[in-house]
Amino acid sequence: MRDDARNAAYDVLRAVDERDAYANLLMPRLLRERGLGGRDAALATELAYGTLRGLGSYDKIIAACVDRDPDPEVLDALRLGAHQLLRMRVPPHAAVGTTVDLVRLRIGQGAAKFVNAVLRKIAARTIDEWLPIVAPAKEADLLGHLAVTHSHPRWVVAAFRDALGDDARLPELLEADNARPAVTLVARPGRSDVAELEESGAEPGRYSPYAAYLPEGDPGRIPAVAAYRAAVQDEASQLVALALARVPLEGPDRLWLDMCAGPGGKAGLLDAIAAYGDEAGLEREKREHEENGRRAASDGASDGASDGASDGGFDGGFDGGFDGGPGSGRGGGSGGFEAVQAFPGGAHLVAADAQHHRARLVWETTREAAVITADGTEPPWRQGVFDRVMLDAPCTGLGALRRRPEARWRRDARSVPELTKLQRALLDSAVAALRPGGVLAYVTCSPHLAETQVVVSDALKRHPELEQLDARAYLPEVGDLGQGPHAQFWPHRHGTDAMFLALLRKTSKR
Numbered sequence: 221m222r223d224d225a226r227n228a229a230y231d232v233l234r235a236v237d238e239r240d241a242y243a244n245l246l247m248p249r250l251l252r253e254r255g256l257g258g259r260d261a262a263l264a265t266e267l268a269y270g271t272l273r274g275l276g277s278y279d280k281i282i283a284a285c286v287d288r289d290p291d292p293e294v295l296d297a298l299r300l301g302a303h304q305l306l307r308m309r310v311p312p313h314a315a316v317g318t319t320v321d322l323v324r325l326r327i328g329q330g331a332a333k334f335v336n337a338v339l340r341k342i343a344a345r346t347i348d349e350w351l352p353i354v355a356p357a358k359e360a361d362l363l364g365h366l367a368v369t370h371s372h373p374r375w376v377v378a379a380f381r382d383a384l385g386d387d388a389r390l391p392e393l394l395e396a397d398n399a400r401p402a403v404t405l406v407a408r409p410g411r412s413d414v415a416e417l418e419e420s421g422a423e424p425g426r427y428s429p430y431a432a433y434l435p436e437g438d439p440g441r442i443p444a445v446a447a448y449r450a451a452v453q454d455e456a457s458q459l460v461a462l463a464l465a466r467v468p469l470e471g472p473d474r475l476w477l478d479m480c481a482g483p484g485g486k487a488g489l490l491d492a493i494a495a496y497g498d499e500a501g502l503e504r505e506k507r508e509h510e511e512n513g514r515r516a517a518s519d520g521a522s523d524g525a526s527d528g529a530s531d532g533g534f535d536g537g538f539d540g541g542f543d544g545g546p547g548s549g550r551g552g553g554s555g556g557f558e559a560v561q562a563f564p565g566g567a568h569l570v571a572a573d574a575q576h577h578r579a580r581l582v583w584e585t586t587r588e589a590a591v592i593t594a595d596g597t598e599p600p601w602r603q604g605v606f607d608r609v610m611l612d613a614p615c616t617g618l619g620a621l622r623r624r625p626e627a628r629w630r631r632d633a634r635s636v637p638e639l640t641k642l643q644r645a646l647l648d649s650a651v652a653a654l655r656p657g658g659v660l661a662y663v664t665c666s667p668h669l670a671e672t673q674v675v676v677s678d679a680l681k682r683h684p685e686l687e688q689l690d691a692r693a694y695l696p697e698v699g700d701l702g703q704g705p706h707a708q709f710w711p712h713r714h715g716t717d718a719m720f721l722a723l724l725r726k727t728s729k730r
């Protein structure tokens with residue numbers, strides 16, 4: 221019997237294994253080529269993505285059921301079967317039967333017999349019964365325990381633990397990392413707005429005045445997205461750009477630089493804010509903040525809207541759903557809006573990327589920006605002329621693992637020293653590009669301390685002319701951003717990628 225969904229899932233697993241394919245690029249292509257839609261497409265996607273996310277747990281369980289290492293093509297089939305048995309509601313006889321049929325067809329009769337025997341052993345226990353058997357005990361080895369039970373590489377769990385500084389919340393973070401993120405859109409100011417995205421079926425975002433969540437459907441079909449007036453962009457990515465624009469500056473404010481702009485998410489928003497300003501967005505935020513405050517006061521509530529800088533305000537999870545219109549769940553901010561100033565518009569953005577094809581993507585998505593291919597460490601621009609600089613540095617991407625199912629297994633701890641060296645060089649160059657009095661955002665989509673706080677504190681030592689601002693003060697609508705002065709977003713707290721932001725001002729001190 222043809223089983224198109226399982227075949228497509230198996231092909232994706234093999235391609236990821238054999239040629240480092242990206243599952244989220246390959247799967248839509250296979251579905252299109254093979255004419256799979258509706259339930260078949262959903263099943264194939266869940267089978268492939270779920271298996272890839274969970275294989276840190278599944279491989280341990282498979283290892284406990286075999287007496288020799290399976291060949292790679294057999295291992296992928298076992299992983300696929302294990303995912304159906306342990307995490308999907310596929311009845312055991314169907315999970316085993318369909319996987320064995322697939323192996324008979326794709327590999328051979330001998331392998332099918334082997335897979336049948338192993339899957340029957342796996343089926344004898346639930347995931348909750350297996351994990352205590354195959355994972356180290358929590359008390360003896362917390363990192364090893366969490367790595368197996370939540371299917372993350374151990375070094376990633378260690379990096380999250382260091383950055384989070386709260387072992388009790390670590391399982392929650394890892395779980396949030398295992399959930400598929402909602403599709404978030406940005407309505408670029410002056411070009412679109414959330415109301416237009418709502419007409420296309422989106423719901424207003426939680427924090428950013430420009431954000432909307434798309435519950436279903438292809439974002440590419442939304443007219444504003446197709447015309448680059450809106451785009452797909454995580455809410456934390458929007459907020460770090462917004463925070464940079466909100467810092468009050470003395471003197472001129474006409475020239476902005478995005479040093480590592482490709483593929484252009486932040487540049488697209490900065491380009492629009494530079495041209496049109498963010499007054500409308502800030503006004504809306506203030507109004508909602510005040511309304512929330514009034515509502516909370518009349519409800520007699522002391523948490524949530526007025527001072528709820530705690531997890532409680534957000535029900536602890538992204539999957540909890542967004543339960544209302546604009547303003548719901550917002551307003552957990554740490555301060556008021558005193559520090560925040562709307563940018564009035566009238567500035568120009570220069571957007572650079574070292575890779576030509578990525579600079580081209582920036583050019584496509586921006587409208588007014590001057591886009592160049594340039595190495596930020598050997599810049600072609602004049603020094604000391606930019607009023608605001610965004611440095612969204614190349615990094616391990618540990619904060620965005622939930623976006624790509626296989627990403628966590630591809631990252632390598634050994635890349636960290638090389639990346640931090642580049643981050644330091646780019647940061648030095650960003651400081652040189654800034655005029656005295658100008659402000660710089662250092663951003664990573666990684667919470668790894670070596671890439672975040674350490675890079676920033678070392679830069680402060682090398683550059684006595686820098687002063688660090690409290691980034692949280694420029695995001696008053698977001699609560700729970702950490703101890704400061706930087707802001708750290710988290711998937712389990714904010715429903716966003718684990719984005720890091722430090723704001724640095726260049727003073728005239730030497």
Ligand SMILES: C[S@@+](CC[C@H](N)C(=O)[O-])C[C@H]1O[C@@H](n2cnc3c(N)ncnc32)[C@H](O)[C@@H]1O
Pocket residue numbers: 457479480481482483484485486487572573574575578594595596597612613614615665
């Ligand atoms: C984290 S991504 C930037 C994401 C982008 N800001 C956005 O929001 O879409 C880092 C970018 O830095 C670029 N890059 C790496 N080394 C660079 C260098 N020396 N100079 C300029 N860009 C560099 C990479 O090509 C990559 O596009």
